[in-house]
Amino acid sequence: MVKVIELFAGVGCQRQALKNIGINHEIIGISEIDKYAINSYNQLHGETHNFGDISKIEKLPKADLWTYSFPCQDLSMAGDMKGIKEGTRSGLLHEVERLLEVSEKPKFLLLENVKNLVSKNFKEDFDKWIKKLEEMGYKNYWKVLNAKDYNIPQNRERVFVVSILKGKEFEFPEKLKLEILLRDLLEEEMNIDPKRFIKKEYTLTGKSIGIVAMKNDGNFEQGKRIYGIDGYINTIPAKDRGVNNILLDDGRIRKITTREAWRLMGWKDEQFDKIKGIPNGQLYQQAGNGIVVKVLEEIFKKMFEED
Helix, strand or coil: CEEEEEECCCCCHHHHHHHHCCCCEEEEEEECCCHHHHHHHHHHHCCCCECCCHHHCCCCCCCCEEEECCCCCCCCCCCCCCCCCCCCCHHHHHHHHHHHHHCCCCCEEEEEEEHHHHCCCCHHHHHHHHHHHHHCCEEEEEEEEEHHHHCCCEECEEEEEEEEECCCCCCCCCCCCCCCCHHHHCCCHHHCCHHHECCCCEEECCCCCCEEEEECCCCCCCCCEEEECCCCEECCCCCCCCCCEEECCCCCEEECCHHHHHHCCCCCHHHHCCCCCCCHHHHHHHHHCCCCHHHHHHHHHHHCCCC
16 A cells, blocks of 8 residues: 655646556645645545645654645746745755654655756756765656657656655666647537637648648747647646647647646546536646646556565
8 A cells, every 4th residue: 555645736647547547556645735726636536634835734644655746836937937946936855855854754756747847947946956865875867758659649848856865776667658649638629619720821831730821920829839639739837828739630720628637647537527617727727737637647656666
């Protein structure tokens, strides 16, 4: 039985991955402050003890695994780029450090965050964190993984860090062939709100995979890209700004739906349909703020293959 604490839990992507692959586990508790995320979490997984605001937690109970995908707003290229500093949302990583110092250390730690965490802008901060973990006795393994390398048609690069006490070796999972295309995850057109269709002229580039069109000003910047449905789409963001527009077979262009965003994060419709009473914009944000479940599944298989 793997006892788990999910810090910055969101809607429980880690918990869903553990369930999907049949890992015998128990969620000791979560830390989450967003009321919509907490609501969705409990609808998906059942009522779960919430330790609340991580900065107000004095000590955590014994567990085998902590997951801590701390906020990326101050690291993301689309965010404030303030870094991991006291007083910022990304600075909440220091609360994880504090809790590790006062609590019984778990055998496993799992971190996920934007690729920019290991860029030249923040690599110094990242290296300091890894060094602190080493001083606490953890052996650390990190790698940037892309969702499209794990049979999810989304170009989503994220850095993952697996930290293990007492020296157990770890290897990240091998890449999987992309066999699911974007068109395989689209809703039936009869279910699509007409407001999601875009009535602007675009210039086609003739590409069948990835970007296939651009707005007629010739600009390829984020938010002005159109993706072919026989390939993969770009990263699902936290805000539905219409950045992931798709070109249909009949030449129409539309934004992806919230249900499609959840599918592109590895969720099944029967899981998505459990959630009631959450505003559509919040559901889209929960998808964009999450972790691709399929990637987590492959990591957990490696972490617990001998446990």
